[in-house]
Amino acid sequence: xxxxxxxxxxxxxxxxxxxxxxxxxxxxxxxxxxxxxxxxxxxxxxxxxxxxxxxxxxxxxxxxxxxxxxxxxxxxxxxxxxxxxxxxxxxxxxxxxxxxxxxxxxxxxxxxxxxxxxxxxxxxxxxxxxxxxxxxxxxxxxxxxxxxxxxxxxxxxxxxxxxxxxxxxxxxxxxxxxxxxxxxxxxxxxxxxxxxxxxxxxxxxxxxxxxxxxxxxxxxxxxxxxxxxxxxxxxxxxxxxxxxxxxxxxxxxxxxxxxxxxxxxxxxxxxxxxxx
Amino acid sequence: xxxxxxxxxxxxxxxxxxxxxxxxxxxxxxxxxxxxxxxxxxxxxxxxxxxxxxxxxxxxxxxxxxxxxxxxxxxxxxxxxxxxxxxxxxxxxxxxxxxxxxxxxxxxxxxxxxxxxxxxxxxxxxxxxxxxxxxxxxxxxxxxxxxxxxxxxxxxxxxxxxxxxxxxxxxxxxxxxxxxxxxxxxxxxxxxxxxxxxxxxxxxxxxxxxxxxxxxxxxxxxxxxxxxxxxxxxxxx
Numbered sequence: 001x002x003x004x005x006x007x008x009x010x011x012x013x014x015x016x017x018x019x020x021x022x023x024x025x026x027x028x029x030x031x032x033x034x035x036x037x038x039x040x041x042x043x044x045x046x047x048x049x050x051x052x053x054x055x056x057x058x059x060x061x062x063x064x065x066x067x068x069x070x071x072x073x074x075x076x077x078x079x080x081x082x083x084x085x086x087x088x089x090x091x092x093x094x095x096x097x098x099x100x101x102x103x104x105x106x107x108x109x110x111x112x113x114x115x116x117x118x119x120x121x122x123x124x125x126x127x128x129x130x131x132x133x134x135x136x137x138x139x140x141x142x143x144x145x146x147x148x149x150x151x152x153x154x155x156x157x158x159x160x161x162x163x164x165x166x167x168x169x170x171x172x173x174x175x176x177x178x179x180x181x182x183x184x185x186x187x188x189x190x191x192x193x194x195x196x197x198x199x200x201x202x203x204x205x206x207x208x209x210x211x212x213x214x215x216x217x218x219x220x221x222x223x224x225x226x227x228x229x230x231x232x233x234x235x236x237x238x239x240x241x242x243x244x245x246x247x248x249x250x251x252x253x254x255x256x257x258x259x260x261x262x263x264x265x266x267x268x269x270x271x272x273x274x275x276x
Numbered sequence: 277x278x279x280x281x282x283x284x285x286x287x288x289x290x291x292x293x294x295x296x297x298x299x300x301x302x303x304x305x306x307x308x309x310x311x312x313x314x315x316x317x318x319x320x321x322x323x324x325x326x327x328x329x330x331x332x333x334x335x336x337x338x339x340x341x342x343x344x345x346x347x348x349x350x351x352x353x354x355x356x357x358x359x360x361x362x363x364x365x366x367x368x369x370x371x372x373x374x375x376x377x378x379x380x381x382x383x384x385x386x387x388x389x390x391x392x393x394x395x396x397x398x399x400x401x402x403x404x405x406x407x408x409x410x411x412x413x414x415x416x417x418x419x420x421x422x423x424x425x426x427x428x429x430x431x432x433x434x435x436x437x438x439x440x441x442x443x444x445x446x447x448x449x450x451x452x453x454x455x456x457x458x459x460x461x462x463x464x465x466x467x468x469x470x471x472x473x474x475x476x477x478x479x480x481x482x483x484x485x486x487x488x489x490x491x492x493x494x495x496x497x498x499x500x501x502x503x504x505x506x507x508x509x510x511x512x513x
Contacts, residue, residue: 121364
């Protein structure tokens with residue numbers, strides 16, 4: 001059976017985010033925000049959540065290695081601050097080295113029927129800086145180089161997950177064969193999982209874990225859908241328990257969906273159902 | 277009735293003994309026993325699980341008063357966190373609170389009473405079979421998303437409807453086993469296959485033998501890799 005390896009400090013897994021920072025990402029989407037700012041917020045939130053997920057009483061446990069590659073004017077590792085230039089960093093070094101920590105207010109149920117405003121820290125690792133074209137093929141190739149070295153060192157780990165976030169069309173060729181080459185990388189527990197998130201300016205309904213290409217709004221969405229890995233059974237079951245509609249054909253493809261949702265399904269142990 | 281009790285535990289494989297996040301408490305004089313399983317995705321869960329079991333054997337609550345019974349334990353947990361969370365991620369984790377299951381057992385005269393939240397289980401063994409399984413009765417009922425008691429009041433809204441209690445008569449030579457989820461799941465699977473898993477548990481009479489049993493069950497894939505706790509209460513003939 002595949003995709004059953006326990007994620008542990010001895011056998012960590014890896015997340016690599018590929019972020020489209022081409023000029024078109026300055027266009028607004030859904031809520032009027034620039035796409036690039038929306039994606040930067042989501043990446044910072046994802047890294048925050050992942051750090052918190054791995055936090056135990058004594059500190060952050062290294063259950064994951066994490067990297068961010070941006071593609072636009074250049075294709076390069078995109079974390080800023082002390083981790084600048086690092087393609088995959090342990091989650092504890094990510095947690096301990098945000099570029100800066102901002103403070104935001106959050107509304108929270110106070111447990112007595114009211115709402116309390118609490119101040120929370122919002123760490124930043126990644127800033128939006130959109131310019132240039134969309135060299136997605138080159139980004140997938142850099143991901144391949146980065147991850148092939150990693151799988152060599154972690155043969156028994158849960159396979160790495162690569163999440164590509166883009167608003168559409170590659171400008172350096174057809175990314176399908178690079179996506180296939182990336183998905184062909186594997187550990188003994190299964191092939192690398194490639195998920196794609198399509199951020200579109202169209203107001204079409206958001207989709208998470210699509211299971212067919214009919215009804216997807218344009219050819220870019222369809223291409224990204226076809227580049228995506230099918231969801232392994234464990235992630236599918238976990239998503240179904242959370243109330244998402246998934247079928248055996250569901251893929252790791254999201255259209256205008258909340259990126260933070262994608263990561264909630266990756267369990268590293270008992271998670272109370274009353275913890276949100 | 278006269279009883280004797282033994283407790284056994286083992287941390288998750290690949291983890292150190294100080295990373296074990298279950299807890300148990302045994303108060304043989306008062307015939308009170310409890311196990312709790314601190315959820316691995318929350319931090320300071322071990323401390324919370326320990327407060328729950330210690331609180332139970334000191335003053336066992338009924339389901340109706342569980343809410344108020346927990347309040348001082350939540351305050352103690354919160355006081356224990358003060359000043360510890362300095363990094364941004366520890367602060368965020370502490371705000372989420374710790375979560376734990378709780379299974380408590382009391383014996384009075386010839387009756388047993390149990391209270392449970394979550395998936396730690398009690399098995400009452402009588403004459404070579406399971407006379408009661410509580411709160412879960414079948415192996416398929418285990419999931420990795422149980423509703424658990426939180427150290428933060430605001431997270432307990434959906435807990436109160438899921439507190440369960442049970443009681444029954446006790447007979448001489450009964451054995452009562454309290455277990456956290458991984459071991460309980462194995463136990464039920466084995467029993468459903470018509471085997472007698474209590475035999476293997478009873479044959480482990482030293483901590484080394486218990487650890488060897490757990491290691492071999494894990495190696496064979498029969499036991500999920502998780503912290504394991506067993507409290508065994510034997511009723512005299």
